[in-house]
Amino acid sequence: MSAVSADGSTESPFPRVVGFLGVGTINAAVITGLCSGPSSPERLVLSPRGAARVAALKASFPGRVEVAASNQEVLDKSEWVVVAVLPSQAPDVLGDLVFRPSHFVVSLMAGVSNRDLGKLMAPVPSANIVRAVPLPPVKDREGVTLVHPRHPRVMAMFDLLGIAVGVDEEGKMAKMQTVTAMMGAYYAMLRTFHEWLVGGGVGPADAST
Ligand SMILES: NC(=O)c1ccc[n+]([C@@H]2O[C@H](COP(=O)([O-])OP(=O)(O)OC[C@H]3O[C@@H](n4cnc5c(N)ncnc54)[C@H](OP(=O)(O)O)[C@@H]3O)[C@@H](O)[C@H]2O)c1
Incomplete structure (x- = not known):
């Protein structure tokens, strides 16, 4: 392929x-x-x-x-x-x-x-x-x-x-990699917003946009 x-x-x-x-x-x-x-x-x-x-x-x-x-x-x-x-x-x-x-x-x-x-x-x-x-x-x-x-x-x-x-540069790689480690917290925050909106009656699709 x-x-x-x-x-x-x-x-x-x-x-x-x-x-x-x-x-x-x-x-x-x-x-x-x-x-x-x-x-x-x-x-x-x-x-x-x-x-x-x-x-x-x-x-x-x-x-x-x-x-x-x-x-x-x-x-x-x-x-x-x-x-x-x-x-x-x-x-x-x-x-x-x-x-x-x-x-x-x-x-x-x-x-x-x-x-x-x-x-x-x-x-x-x-x-x-x-x-x-x-x-x-x-x-x-x-x-x-x-x-x-x-x-x-x-x-x-x-x-x-x-x-x-x-x-x-390797030094830049280390810095950029550190920021990627924030991914988990970022997605957790989005999930919290989504759950809050859905809990408040907003449809899941609208809450995702
Ligand atoms: N997770 C991420 O999002 C991510 C992203 C980018 C880079 N990384 C990097 O990728 C690496 C792995 O991360 P991960 O999250 O995938 O970790 P992980 O899920 O703990 O995977 C590590 C794997 O290595 C295996 N292992 C341990 N000893 C071994 C050996 N002697 N021979 C062959 N395999 C062995 C483990 O097997 P057992 O389960 O049998 O112990 C396990 O499957 C880390 O160095 C991390 O920095 C991770």
Whole structure:
């Protein structure tokens, strides 16, 4: 399957196989968005932790999603790897793995710097490591995602899941990421307004506009 680019031509930003290390809330949203859209990798290889979640993704997208027996198998089978374990888990999880210099890594982990990622994923060159901060609406392909550095194929990937916002400096990325963390409070506030309006007799559709 292919993406439709601005000039009307079709091309996919993905290699054939993309691995996902740490299939929690955000990677599950990314996987769902990719598999439900017009373009996705041919094969998505998932790490086995979070058995119920990975089984549900495999059942939802049969033939495309595969569950690996180990984290190393994810790396061995994939050209790109999207990493989303918790930042505190990164040294243990990544330190045990053997990366290839040809791997391309998209790290979704908040606050783990490019420099630390380079050390944890050696011998992957720094040019092959991109950080991204997607928000959960990527599940419905309506999420905004920060991307640093502004890598064209990673930008294209997250444009398929909503809108990618390229950030040219790591310091700016940290600041912008902090603001994305306010998303939960923002949606909670909107829900409170909605409930208050509906409780006051306004129809749910009108209350949502
Ligand atoms: N949630 C968001 O909106 C969001 C947005 C942008 C970026 N992020 C970043 O994405 C990362 C993950 O966040 P999250 O909210 O998705 O967290 P999460 O739901 O807690 O997911 C973390 C996943 O990592 C798995 N895991 C733990 N140890 C592992 C190991 N040794 N090997 C493989 N998988 C392992 C966990 O499996 P178990 O369940 O079995 O422990 C869990 O499925 C964080 O670094 C966060 O900063 C999150």
